[in-house]
Amino acid sequence: MEKVIAIFGSPRKEGNSDILLNEFIRGITKSDIKIESVVVRDLQIAPCNSCGGCWESGICVIDDDMQKIYPLLVEADGIVISSPIYFMGVPAQLKAFIDRCQSFWAKKYILNLPIREGARISNGFFIATAARDKGVDLFSGAVKTVKAFFHVLDTKYTGDMLCSGLEGKTDAADKQALLKQAYNEGKSFGI
Numbered sequence: 001m002e003k004v005i006a007i008f009g010s011p012r013k014e015g016n017s018d019i020l021l022n023e024f025i026r027g028i029t030k031s032d033i034k035i036e037s038v039v040v041r042d043l044q045i046a047p048c049n050s051c052g053g054c055w056e057s058g059i060c061v062i063d064d065d066m067q068k069i070y071p072l073l074v075e076a077d078g079i080v081i082s083s084p085i086y087f088m089g090v091p092a093q094l095k096a097f098i099d100r101c102q103s104f105w106a107k108k109y110i111l112n113l114p115i116r117e118g119a120r121i122s123n124g125f126f127i128a129t130a131a132r133d134k135g136v137d138l139f140s141g142a143v144k145t146v147k148a149f150f151h152v153l154d155t156k157y158t159g160d161m162l163c164s165g166l167e168g169k170t171d172a173a174d175k176q177a178l179l180k181q182a183y184n185e186g187k188s189f190g191i
């Protein structure tokens, strides 16, 4: 069975990023796909402190909730992340999650070991939400971060939804076109 990991990256429960990711998930209708939700705000994840432990083994030595996430990332056939824009980047909680994947970087580039058996490539999609309206470069910082994260995980950046003008907590729920787009992106998320 194919597996998609859905990473809820907003510190705010049931806000815009959650709403759009839930629509995306609803769009993944193929019954032979297992969806595993990872809600970053509910996890205890210490930031990477550059201890160098992963350079020895490719495994992060910090014993916290990230340890149960690593196998999910390796097994995933698809990864979708939703995140609000905070100061032109991703929130600290999600950034800590991403930084802790430095152990995959060490595994690949220091130890020359594969992330997955058979050099399998997974597919990735990014949903970002921001309060400001169009006309400002709101998303390039977060997109670069997510692209780097996907790259380390041998995950192809297949597309994104970069949604501006979402100030209020549930603004996305009133935007039918956005909801439909999220649903359709989920539906066509090829894995």
Ligand SMILES: Cc1cc2nc3c(=O)[nH]c(=O)nc-3n(C[C@H](O)[C@H](O)[C@H](O)COP(=O)(O)O)c2cc1C
Residues within 6 Å of the ligand: 010, 011, 012, 014, 015, 016, 017, 018, 083, 084, 085, 086, 087, 088, 089, 129, 130, 131, 132, 133, 138, 166, 167, 168, 169
């Ligand atoms: C700490 C913080 C920083 C933010 N920085 C930005 C920003 O740089 N640009 C922007 O357009 N919106 C910014 N926002 C607004 C959120 O990105 C926006 O409201 C988003 O829709 C929230 O998504 P959520 O409901 O999923 O948390 C910021 C919000 C917070 C709390």
